[in-house]
Amino acid sequence: xxxxxxxxxxxxxxxxxxxxxxxxxxxxxxxxxxxxxxxxxxxxxxxxxxxxxxxxxxxxxxxxxxxxxxxxxxxxxxxxxxxxxxxxxxxxxxxxxxxxxxxxxxxxxxxxxxxxxxxxxxxxxxxxxxxxxxxxxxxxxxxxxxxxxxxxxxxxxxxxxxxxxxxxxxxxxxxxxxxxxxxxxxxxxxxxxxxxxxxxxxxxxxxxxxxxxxxxxxxxxxxxxxxxxxxxxxxxxxxxxxxxxxxxxxxxxxxxxxxxxxxxxxxxxxxxxxxxxxxxxxxxxxxxxxxxxxxxxxxxxxxxxxxxxxxxxxxxxxxxxxxxxx
Amino acid sequence: xxxxxxxxxxxxxxxxxxxxxxxxxxxxxxxxxxxxxxxxxxxxxxxxxxxxxxxxxxxxxxxxxxxxxxxxxxxxxxxxxxxxxxxxxxxxxxxxxxxxxxxxxxxxxxxxxxxxxxxxxxxxxxxxxxxxxxxxxxxxxxxxxxxxxxxxxxxxxxxxxxxxxxxxxxxxxxxxxxxxxxxxxxxxxxxxxxxxxxxxxxxxxxxxxxxxxxxxxxxxxxxxxxxxxxxxxxxxxxxxxxxxxxxxxxxxxxxxxxxxxxxxxxxxxxxxxxxxxxxxxxxxxxxxxxxxxxx
Numbered sequence: 001x002x003x004x005x006x007x008x009x010x011x012x013x014x015x016x017x018x019x020x021x022x023x024x025x026x027x028x029x030x031x032x033x034x035x036x037x038x039x040x041x042x043x044x045x046x047x048x049x050x051x052x053x054x055x056x057x058x059x060x061x062x063x064x065x066x067x068x069x070x071x072x073x074x075x076x077x078x079x080x081x082x083x084x085x086x087x088x089x090x091x092x093x094x095x096x097x098x099x100x101x102x103x104x105x106x107x108x109x110x111x112x113x114x115x116x117x118x119x120x121x122x123x124x125x126x127x128x129x130x131x132x133x134x135x136x137x138x139x140x141x142x143x144x145x146x147x148x149x150x151x152x153x154x155x156x157x158x159x160x161x162x163x164x165x166x167x168x169x170x171x172x173x174x175x176x177x178x179x180x181x182x183x184x185x186x187x188x189x190x191x192x193x194x195x196x197x198x199x200x201x202x203x204x205x206x207x208x209x210x211x212x213x214x215x216x217x218x219x220x221x222x223x224x225x226x227x228x229x230x231x232x233x234x235x236x237x238x239x240x241x242x243x244x245x246x247x248x249x250x251x252x253x254x255x256x257x258x259x260x261x262x263x264x265x266x267x268x269x270x271x272x273x274x275x276x277x278x279x280x281x282x283x284x285x286x287x288x289x290x291x292x293x294x295x296x297x298x299x300x301x302x303x304x305x306x307x308x309x310x311x312x313x314x315x316x317x318x319x320x321x322x323x324x325x326x
Numbered sequence: 327x328x329x330x331x332x333x334x335x336x337x338x339x340x341x342x343x344x345x346x347x348x349x350x351x352x353x354x355x356x357x358x359x360x361x362x363x364x365x366x367x368x369x370x371x372x373x374x375x376x377x378x379x380x381x382x383x384x385x386x387x388x389x390x391x392x393x394x395x396x397x398x399x400x401x402x403x404x405x406x407x408x409x410x411x412x413x414x415x416x417x418x419x420x421x422x423x424x425x426x427x428x429x430x431x432x433x434x435x436x437x438x439x440x441x442x443x444x445x446x447x448x449x450x451x452x453x454x455x456x457x458x459x460x461x462x463x464x465x466x467x468x469x470x471x472x473x474x475x476x477x478x479x480x481x482x483x484x485x486x487x488x489x490x491x492x493x494x495x496x497x498x499x500x501x502x503x504x505x506x507x508x509x510x511x512x513x514x515x516x517x518x519x520x521x522x523x524x525x526x527x528x529x530x531x532x533x534x535x536x537x538x539x540x541x542x543x544x545x546x547x548x549x550x551x552x553x554x555x556x557x558x559x560x561x562x563x564x565x566x567x568x569x570x571x572x573x574x575x576x577x578x579x580x581x582x583x584x585x586x587x588x589x590x591x592x593x594x595x596x597x598x599x600x601x602x603x604x605x606x607x608x609x610x611x612x613x614x615x616x617x618x619x620x621x
Binding site: 027029032047051055106113130136138140141142146190194221226251252278282304311313 | 346347349350353354356357358359360361363364365367368370371374375378422423424425426427428429430431433434435439442443445446447448449450451452453454455456457458460461463464465483486487490514515516517519520540541544545546547550551554572573575576579587590591594597598601602605606609
């Protein structure tokens with residue numbers, strides 16, 4: 001407050017001037033904020049376009065040379081300048097599919113347990129612990145994979161599986177050393193389970209209580225309530241969660257490269273070494289021995305990028321179709 | 327059916343009902359087992375890293391230069407500095423971008439812009455991190471060589487979708503009544519956003535940033551080609567390659583000497599403790615602050 005009272009006319013004019021100044025400032029600041037926010041949105045969009053452009057651009061030399069045949073050729077011999085991606089695509093798909101099957105069974109069960117069965121006090125402790133699994137850095141998981149998971153499965157998991165399911169080509173004779181497609185699948189499973197568990201738990205929590213109570217009032221057991229009400233209502237969301245987990249699995253490079261064995265792959269046997277697209281990029285990018293190797297790795301990256309975009313977009317559309325989507 | 331059914335018949339499990347109850351119990355038991363398995367895996371992993379890593383830890387492990395190829399002597403000092411530096415660079419880029427994107431989606435986007443940016447955020451969140459590494463390598467490193475700045479840029483692409491989505495969520499949870507009150511007082515839009523919405527959402531944004539930094543500092547793939555390091559050179563200048571803890575673990579393992587491997591365990595222990603502590607801390611803090619506000 002000014003100590004000296006000023007003449008009325010003057011103060012009214014000053015107030016008006018002040019208000020005009022404020023209005024001008026506000027208008028400018030409004031516009032500035034709007035522009036800034038717009039720039040933020042556009043920056044994200046441009047970054048994505050730039051990523052796609054850069055990856056595809058790096059692959060042109062390989063694309064010109066090999067065309068789409070790259071996708072179906074099996075030879076990858078850098079010193080002879082022969083490149084084909086089939087074995088790596090196979091390695092990526094087989095490890096990811098196997099991991100997602102395991103992770104779906106485990107993850108959806110955990111989601112059901114946390115959302116519908118566990119007492120609240122248990123759920124608030126177990127839930128974050130499962131999510132903690134996703135926070136473990138992939139290089140640490142790979143390290144554990146090398147020294148704990150690989151020896152364990154080579155000694156105690158692969159031989160029994162081989163003797164029981166050995167008639168399938170996927171479960172052939174194991175190696176004494178555990179680094180294999182199977183080990184990579186298990187490491188990926190550990191990464192994907194928390195994703196599916198957390199997403200499906202949140203989904204199951206949105207099922208209206210009236211539906212669940214209605215089913216139980218009609219005399220269904222808990223299992224029948226889940227099978228008859230909860231899962232049908234949430235099915236597209238559950239599938240979306242699994243697809244998202246699949247997207248995470250195909251893109252993992254570091255942990256996979258540490259346990260997958262890095263062998264040329266001419267077999268279906270999960271117990272032998274192989275390689276995946278992401279991990280071969282991680283392993284070979286810095287050691288290009290022939291001029292077409294780096295473009296070929298970019299070509300692999302393009303394939304991986306296309307997979308990832310399709311999978312994530314598909315998961316998004318599925319999730320939006322969910323009956324309970326907000 | 328007899329003329330007068332036993333009134334207590336429906337209350338005793340028999341025949342079919344007994345079987346249905348059994349199926350249900352077995353199913354419930356299976357879900358409990360699945361949850362127990364996940365928790366057991368977590369505990370085994372943590373125990374295994376602690377068992378192998380804790381013996382390596384000492385003050386000099388954190389302060390001395392990177393170990394030589396054989397892994398004898400040395401520590402992870404430069405790697406710690408490099409990880410902190412690159413996480414800082416990444417956050418300086420990603421925090422404003424992420425929050426501004428969230429503001430755009432919350433207040434300024436038309437229906438088409440909204441849809442496009444949301445789709446892009448989802449796609450970016452699912453992007454394989456090795457692709458981010460390849461992208462930054464093709465964009466920057468192939469032309470001017472690896473640097474901490476390039477590594478930080480790659481990590482920022484990891485952080486942006488995490489920060490943007492969580493900020494969006496935090497902004498959408500700001501009580502509508504606060505926004506309406508500020509509008510009713512005749513406040514300008516920007517004053518409402520800067521003075522009311524952002525402070526109210528700040529808990530969520532800070533939590534998201536901590537989680538994003540924790541996630542980024544554990545990433546190896548984006549740094550593999552963008553801030554690669556040869557030898558033991560120690561630099562804190564982000565215009566040159568910076569060491570980082572995850573990449574150091576990866577490289578120590580590749581050399582395969584037992585001394586290197588035990589250094590890798592020590593580094594993994596350090597990384598895991600910091601990241602898990604950041605995760606737990608951020609969650610606890612968010613829950614407490616939300617409870618305080620009655621959310």
